Amino acid sequence: MQNVSETAPGAPVGGSAMVLWPVWAHVPVGGVLLLVAAGAGLEGAIYALVWLAASAPVAWYAMRTCRRLLDAAAQAALAATSVPSAPHVEGIEHLCTQIMPIWSRHIETSRSTAEEAIINLSTSLSGIVTRLEATAKHSEQAAGGHADGSGDGIVATLASCETELKAVLGALAETVQAKTAMLSEVGRLAGFTEELQKMAAEVGAIANRTNLLALNAAIEAARAGEAGRGFAVVADEVRKLSTLSGETGQNIRKKVDFIGQAMLATQQTAQRSAEQDNQTLAQSETAIHGVLGAFRRTADNLTQSTEALQRESHGVRDEVASLLVNLQFQDRTSQMLTHVRNDISKLESHISEALGAQAAGATAVDAGVWLAEMEATYATDEQRANHQGRDAVGSSGGVSFF
Amino acid sequence: MAKTIMIVDDSASVRQVVGIALKGAGYDVLEASDGKDALAKLTGQKIHLIISDVNMPNMDGITLVKELKKHPNYKFTPVMMLTTESQDSKKAEGQAAGAKAWIVKPFQPPQMLDAVSRLVLP
Numbered sequence: 001m002q003n004v005s006e007t008a009p010g011a012p013v014g015g016s017a018m019v020l021w022p023v024w025a026h027v028p029v030g031g032v033l034l035l036v037a038a039g040a041g042l043e044g045a046i047y048a049l050v051w052l053a054a055s056a057p058v059a060w061y062a063m064r065t066c067r068r069l070l071d072a073a074a075q076a077a078l079a080a081t082s083v084p085s086a087p088h089v090e091g092i093e094h095l096c097t098q099i100m101p102i103w104s105r106h107i108e109t110s111r112s113t114a115e116e117a118i119i120n121l122s123t124s125l126s127g128i129v130t131r132l133e134a135t136a137k138h139s140e141q142a143a144g145g146h147a148d149g150s151g152d153g154i155v156a157t158l159a160s161c162e163t164e165l166k167a168v169l170g171a172l173a174e175t176v177q178a179k180t181a182m183l184s185e186v187g188r189l190a191g192f193t194e195e196l197q198k199m200a201a202e203v204g205a206i207a208n209r210t211n212l213l214a215l216n217a218a219i220e221a222a223r224a225g226e227a228g229r230g231f232a233v234v235a236d237e238v239r240k241l242s243t244l245s246g247e248t249g250q251n252i253r254k255k256v257d258f259i260g261q262a263m264l265a266t267q268q269t270a271q272r273s274a275e276q277d278n279q280t281l282a283q284s285e286t287a288i289h290g291v292l293g294a295f296r297r298t299a300d301n302l303t304q305s306t307e308a309l310q311r312e313s314h315g316v317r318d319e320v321a322s323l324l325v326n327l328q329f330q331d332r333t334s335q336m337l338t339h340v341r342n343d344i345s346k347l348e349s350h351i352s353e354a355l356g357a358q359a360a361g362a363t364a365v366d367a368g369v370w371l372a373e374m375e376a377t378y379a380t381d382e383q384r385a386n387h388q389g390r391d392a393v394g395s396s397g398g399v400s401f402f
Numbered sequence: 403m404a405k406t407i408m409i410v411d412d413s414a415s416v417r418q419v420v421g422i423a424l425k426g427a428g429y430d431v432l433e434a435s436d437g438k439d440a441l442a443k444l445t446g447q448k449i450h451l452i453i454s455d456v457n458m459p460n461m462d463g464i465t466l467v468k469e470l471k472k473h474p475n476y477k478f479t480p481v482m483m484l485t486t487e488s489q490d491s492k493k494a495e496g497q498a499a500g501a502k503a504w505i506v507k508p509f510q511p512p513q514m515l516d517a518v519s520r521l522v523l524p
Binding site: 126 | 411413414415416418419421422423425426456457485486487488493496497501502503504505506507508509510511512513514517520
């Protein structure tokens with residue numbers, strides 16, 4: 001377009017003025033010559049006519065050039081306001097049919113590479129979230145359970161242990177109590193032996209006195225002579241009986257003594273045993289509480305870890321949610337690249353047809369129509385904004401309910 | 403029993419991203435790549451919600467909604483459009499066809515899940 005648009009619109013007019021000067025020049029010169037010829041007589045007239053005849057072709061040629069320049073100026077003026085048709089880079093159509101398919105393939109490769117990468121990324125992300133949630137749930141189950149011992153998990157196990165150990169301690173305490181009761185029974189029985197000893201002693205005393213009495217009775221019987229003989233036999237028997245009771249009394253006393261000592265020994269043993277039981281009980285209680293305490297601390301740590309894990313899991317899930325928003329770019333990029341690719345193909349087909357076509361007019365492209373057709377295929381605000389050369393306002397996530 | 407949601411979109415990455423969001427919220431997900439594929443996969447199983455793109459090859463989203471409204475098994479299944487289109491004229495088309503909601507991409511997972519929980523069949 002250089003030769004038309006770079007020169008000022010006035011230049012062709014000025015140029016034509018310059019070319020026209022022979023024409024302008026002819027009029028006065030011709031007129032003067034005619035006047036001179038009129039005054040110079042026939043010779044002068046002939047010279048003037050010859051001059052005019054000779055210069056006519058020149059004038060005619062100048063006028064034609066002038067008209068051409070004016071036409072060019074008019075066309076240039078017209079061209080400045082409408083679609084310029086015209087000089088193009090030699091060989092451009094051929095280049096386009098070769099290179100556009102290549103551009104298309106580059107674009108498609110970029111698009112599909114990105115798509116594949118995003119899908120892999122999304123899959124990994126999904127895997128991570130799933131595993132994290134499974135771990136958090138597993139941990140919760142291991143640590144969990146209820147305070148009444150139902151369910152699985154450490155809390156439940158801890159509660160059951162506490163209940164059972166307390167039962168064991170209770171049983172131990174009962175045993176100790178039973179022994180103590182037995183001990184006091186034994187003590188009571190020991191008290192009876194004293195009474196038995198006293199009774200045995202009384203039996204002995206009674207035997208002695210009976211013996212003495214029998215002796216006196218025998219003496220009186222001897223003094224009574226014959227008449228007292230029967231009485232002396234009775235007195236003799238009584239003496240034998242009293243001796244027997246005396247021996248029995250002694251035996252009773254020995255036995256009672258024996259029992260008394262045995263009971264004393266039992267009491268002492270039982271006492272020591274009770275003391276030991278108490279000690280054992282106290283030690284058991286301490287040991288059990290120690291174990292339960294350690295167990296509870298472990299359970300508390302585990303519960304805390306589980307809670308921390310749950311918190312992290314929730315945090316990760318939130319991060320993933322925001323990542324998901326960003327990963328959606330792939331879809332929009334894909335759509336835009338596909339549209340560009342389709343349009344490149346369309347233009348390339350058109351140019352290929354043009355190269356093979358006969359009539360030049362049939363293969364003209366109307367940019368306005370072409371652009372409108374492309375705009376109709378758009379599906380995103382960004383594409384429309386780019387098309388119209390303005391900034392796209394980000395519209396996202398808007399939900400409308402019908 | 404987890405509820406089943408069908409996601410219809412020609413972009414594999416969108417199906418995946420929506421799938422992650424839905425599965426994270428406890429739903430089962432069924433995928434289809436366009437309207438025709440979706441109809442082929444609806445063989446009588448209970449679907450609690452369908453999420454569909456608008457611009458797809460073979461059968462676009464608006465046509466899919468219209469077809470579903472004529473389907474004996476699925477005419478009461480709610481359909482939610484998930485698309486880059488934000489023009490009111492397109493939204494009106496969707497509403498006229500019978501869609502229950504219109505979400506513009508990119509979506510915010512909490513907002514999308516809220517809409518899902520409001521529309522999904524009991």
